[in-house]
Structure formats: C-alpha cells, structure tokens
Amino acid sequence: MGIFTRICNAAKASGSSTPSELVPTATVLIVGAGSTGLALAQGLRKAGIPCVVVEKQSGLDSHSRDWNMGLHWGASALRSLMTEDMWARIQTVQVDPSQPTAPKDALNFMNGQSGETMAVIPVQNFYRLRRRKLRGLLSEGLDIRYGKNLRAIKYSSDGKRVKATFQDGSTMSARLIVGTDGARSTLRQLVLGPKSGAIRRLPFSATFVQARFKPDQARYLRKFHPLYIAGINPAGFFSFFGMHDAPDPDHxxxxxxxxxxxxxxxxxxxxxxxxxxxxxxxxxxxxFAKSFTDPFRSAFEWLEDDHPVWYMGLTDFDPGADGHRWDSHGGRVTVAGDAAHAMTYQRGQGLNHSVTDAAKLTEAVKMFVSEKKSQQAAIAAYEEEMITRAGGEVRLSTVNTEMLHNWAKVLQSPVLTSGMKPPSDS
Known part of the structure; x- marks a missing residue:
C-alpha cells in the first residue's frame, strides 16, 4: 500500500470528505501518467522512495487514440527502472509479440515514388512498443490518482516543500514535483509562464491512420516489411508505415x-x-498518397471514405532556447520527457530521451534522499545534462524534419547521415 493510499484511507476513516481537506504528502509528486512519468515512478519504487503519480484523465485507457513508439538506445535506461520480472514481459507490449527483438536490425528508407531503397539504417535491439500496453505494464504497483488536473503550485517558505493544487480543490505536497505531463505541459507553463512555456508550432503537418484490412490486403502490405518502413517522396512528403497490433500472426x-x-x-x-x-x-x-508507391499508396487507397484519421501540426520545445530556463526553487520542481523537450518524430528519438530522463532523475532523487548531495545540486546536475542532451536532439530532429521534406537536402538529413543514434554519438 502506497503512502498516498494510506493517507487517503486515514482521511476517510476520520470522516474527511471534501477534496480540499485531503492533503497527502510524498517525497516525489509526478504530474502526468505517460510513459515518462510511470517509468520514473517505477524507478523510485524500485529504490524504495515514496512517490505519487497524478493524472488529469479518468484512467489510462480514457483516450481511444493509441500509437506506438521506437525504443533502441534507451532500452538499457528503461530496463534499469523496471524489476527483472517486469522487463521480462517487455515483449508482450510489442506491436507484434510473436516477433522477437533482433539484436541487430535496420530501418529501411525508400523513395516514396519509385520504391527504390535510399538507405538502410542499422539499429540494435529496436523495440516497437504500443504506448497503451507499455503504460499498462509500467502502472503496475504504483499509486496513481486520476482526475487530477493541475491548477497551481506554491513553494513553502522554509525551502523544503512544494504544494500542488488541483482543479477539484484538493492539494498535495512533496519535496519534489516533476512535470511529465506531455508536450503541452501545464507544469512547464506554470514555472515558465504561458508565453515562454508554450509549445512552438512548426510549418509541417501530418495525418495519421490506424486501420485493418482484408486478409489478402494485409498480407500484401506486410510483405514490404513485417514491422516498419519509411518513405521519402520527392514531392515533399514523408511517410511511415508499420504494424501497430498483431495479436495473432495467423489471422x-x-x-x-x-x-x-x-x-x-x-x-x-x-x-x-x-x-x-x-x-x-x-x-x-x-x-497526397496518390504520388506514392506501395505500400503507402494502396494502404490509403483501400480506406473507406469515412475511416477515422487524426491530424496534427508538428511542434517542438527546446529547453536550451533563450527564455526556457526555469527556476527549480532549490530543486523542488523540474520537468522530464516531452514536458521538457518536445521533439519531432521522424528520427525516432522521443521515447529514448524520455526514459533516459527518468533513469537520470531517479539517480538524482536517490542522491538527495541519501544526503550525498543537496537537493538543489542533485536536480541542477540532472537538468544540466538533460538540457544539453535532449535540447540538442530537439534542434537536430527539427532540422531533420525540415530536410526530409526538402528533396534537395534529403541526403544530408541527420537520420540518413547519422541514423538514430543520440546526438553525442552522431
């Protein structure tokens, strides 16, 4: 039973019922139950450090939309946060659990018009994980409170704690609050202000599809690659095609x-x-798809005219940019994952940096809890490394997106010249 649950039960037993009377306390309060926040919570749980996760949605599956993410160089960081039993089940959250993760794999980039192979990008231990299933796995054993929409934070005058207030009037205090609440992070906007903390819109858009097909169509589409393939179109388009869920390889x-x-x-x-x-x-x-070759062309052509899609403009947030350096108030507030460094996705780096944040932040918390470092020094060291590493990737990924949509510069794009390695290895 987590510390939050114990306090909740005590409050109920004493007759407290109004949200404002419920004031739980934890060492770390994590705002946002995405992959980053849950991975961080698992790392803290593994270290025996009390933490609570709050999430504004009503549950992990409250959104019908799901997607999948690539994990490669960040796999060791994620594994370090999980128990061995939990990591042993990582295969169950793959897009196709029947396809073992190869020690050496490659992501093929093809000319989206001609079908000619443009590049074969080597990658080691390339996991393709369904976000919903990953969150389900990472949520096990955690103290998660749903329906908690952050409204404000307030720092204690003694420099030791910080209090979060939620839209329902309830509050919670902790030694450290971590914002892992996504690219449009509320916590980031609270610590930087609505203007400096806002996401930056980019002049690129994308439309996404998830679809099933007739058996013969599905087999045909999958023959191009069992899991993933990318297409760069000279007309200025980029496309990614892959598996999202293959519950039975025979169906x-x-x-x-x-x-x-x-x-x-x-x-x-x-x-x-x-x-x-x-x-x-x-x-x-x-x-747009009419200018592509297969599998892209047929996949879009075979969709019914009322098939649901989702559209979004691309965005980023660079923690190293001018005006983006927040005050941690003595190491009492920080951010991680997309809340710290939202990036474009054509280089496949987001999840890897996010779980690396979680691993490094776990170590920082362990340092100040054990009094090997002051809280301010431990969080400052975490932020300095994260901003350098992930901020560099934000800038590199945005340049990569620009080049992939400009045929004259495609061959100089970071993903084709450096693959999917982190910036320090590129």
Missing part, C-alpha cells in the same frame, strides 16, 4: 496497421484548415 484480418503522411504546411494554412472535418482530412491525405 491477418486482425492486424492493425499504423501509418501517416507529413508535409510542409505554413502556420497560416494550419489555421485556415483548423475546422476541417474528418472527411476533408482523409480526402486530402488520400490525394
């Missing part, structure tokens, strides 16, 4: 594929089309 009608097309799109165009319907988004991306 292709049950396979769910995940694919998208991204393209240059000015902020003015994004604003002008903000009210477009699903049908308009689908019609647009189907038209």
């Amino acid at each position: 292709p009608e049950q396979w769910t594929f995940f694919f998208y097309i991204s393209w240059p799109s000015s902020l003015e165009e994004q604003d002008e089309t903000a009210s477009w319907s699903n049908a308009e988004r689908l019609k647009q991306v189907k038209e």
Whole structure:
C-alpha cells in the first residue's frame, strides 16, 4: 500500500470528505501518467522512495487514440527502472509479440515514388512498443490518482516543500514535483509562464491512420516489411508505415496497421484548415498518397471514405532556447520527457530521451534522499545534462524534419547521415 493510499484511507476513516481537506504528502509528486512519468515512478519504487503519480484523465485507457513508439538506445535506461520480472514481459507490449527483438536490425528508407531503397539504417535491439500496453505494464504497483488536473503550485517558505493544487480543490505536497505531463505541459507553463512555456508550432503537418484490412490486403502490405518502413517522396512528403497490433500472426484480418503522411504546411494554412472535418482530412491525405508507391499508396487507397484519421501540426520545445530556463526553487520542481523537450518524430528519438530522463532523475532523487548531495545540486546536475542532451536532439530532429521534406537536402538529413543514434554519438 502506497503512502498516498494510506493517507487517503486515514482521511476517510476520520470522516474527511471534501477534496480540499485531503492533503497527502510524498517525497516525489509526478504530474502526468505517460510513459515518462510511470517509468520514473517505477524507478523510485524500485529504490524504495515514496512517490505519487497524478493524472488529469479518468484512467489510462480514457483516450481511444493509441500509437506506438521506437525504443533502441534507451532500452538499457528503461530496463534499469523496471524489476527483472517486469522487463521480462517487455515483449508482450510489442506491436507484434510473436516477433522477437533482433539484436541487430535496420530501418529501411525508400523513395516514396519509385520504391527504390535510399538507405538502410542499422539499429540494435529496436523495440516497437504500443504506448497503451507499455503504460499498462509500467502502472503496475504504483499509486496513481486520476482526475487530477493541475491548477497551481506554491513553494513553502522554509525551502523544503512544494504544494500542488488541483482543479477539484484538493492539494498535495512533496519535496519534489516533476512535470511529465506531455508536450503541452501545464507544469512547464506554470514555472515558465504561458508565453515562454508554450509549445512552438512548426510549418509541417501530418495525418495519421490506424486501420485493418482484408486478409489478402494485409498480407500484401506486410510483405514490404513485417514491422516498419519509411518513405521519402520527392514531392515533399514523408511517410511511415508499420504494424501497430498483431495479436495473432495467423489471422491477418486482425492486424492493425499504423501509418501517416507529413508535409510542409505554413502556420497560416494550419489555421485556415483548423475546422476541417474528418472527411476533408482523409480526402486530402488520400490525394497526397496518390504520388506514392506501395505500400503507402494502396494502404490509403483501400480506406473507406469515412475511416477515422487524426491530424496534427508538428511542434517542438527546446529547453536550451533563450527564455526556457526555469527556476527549480532549490530543486523542488523540474520537468522530464516531452514536458521538457518536445521533439519531432521522424528520427525516432522521443521515447529514448524520455526514459533516459527518468533513469537520470531517479539517480538524482536517490542522491538527495541519501544526503550525498543537496537537493538543489542533485536536480541542477540532472537538468544540466538533460538540457544539453535532449535540447540538442530537439534542434537536430527539427532540422531533420525540415530536410526530409526538402528533396534537395534529403541526403544530408541527420537520420540518413547519422541514423538514430543520440546526438553525442552522431
């Protein structure tokens, strides 16, 4: 039973019922139950450090939308945060649990128009993980409170604690609050202000699809690669096509594929089309797909005209940019994952940096809890390393996105010249 649960039970036993009367306390309060926050919580739990995770949604599965993520050089960091029993089940959260992770693998980049292979990017231990399943695995044994939408934070005058206040009026105090609440982080905007803490919009957009197909169609689409393939189109488009869920390798009608097309799109165009319907988004991306070869062309062509899609403009947040350095108030507040460094996804780095944040922040907390370092020094060291490492990747990934959509510069793009290695190895 976690510390939060014990306090909640005590409050109920004493007759307290209003949200404002419930004031739980923990060493670390994690705001956001995404992959980063849950991985951090597992690392702290493994170290015996009390923590509570709060999440604004009503549950882990409250959103119908799901996606998958690539884990490669960050795998050792994630493993360090999990128990051996939990890591032994990592295969169960793969997009296709029947496909073992190869020690040496490659991501193929093809000319999206001609089908010619442009590059074969080597990658070791390339896991393709379903976000929903990963979160389910990482949530085991944790103290998670749902429906907690952060409203404000306040620092104690003695320099030792920080209190979070939520939209329902309840509060919680901790020695450290960590924002892992995503690219549009509320905590980041609280510590930096709404302007400096805002996400930066980029002149690129993408439309995503998840779909099942008839058995013969599914087998045909998967023959290009059992898990993933990328297409760079000379017309200025980029596409990724891959498996999202293959519960039974012998039943292709049950396979769910995940694919998208991204393209240059000015902020003015994004604003002008903000009210477009699903049908308009689908019609647009189907038209883009006509300039592609297979598997991209057929995958979009075979969609019904009312098939659901989701659209988004690309964004980033560079923690190393001017005006983006927050005050940790003596090491009492910090951010991690997308909340700290939202990045574009064509180089496949996001999850790797996020779980690395979680591992390094776990070590920082252990340092100040054991009094080997002051809290301020431990968090400052974490932030300095994270900002250098992940901030560099934000900038590199944005340059990569720009180049992948510019045929004259494609061959100089970071993903084709340096692969998917972290910036320090590129």
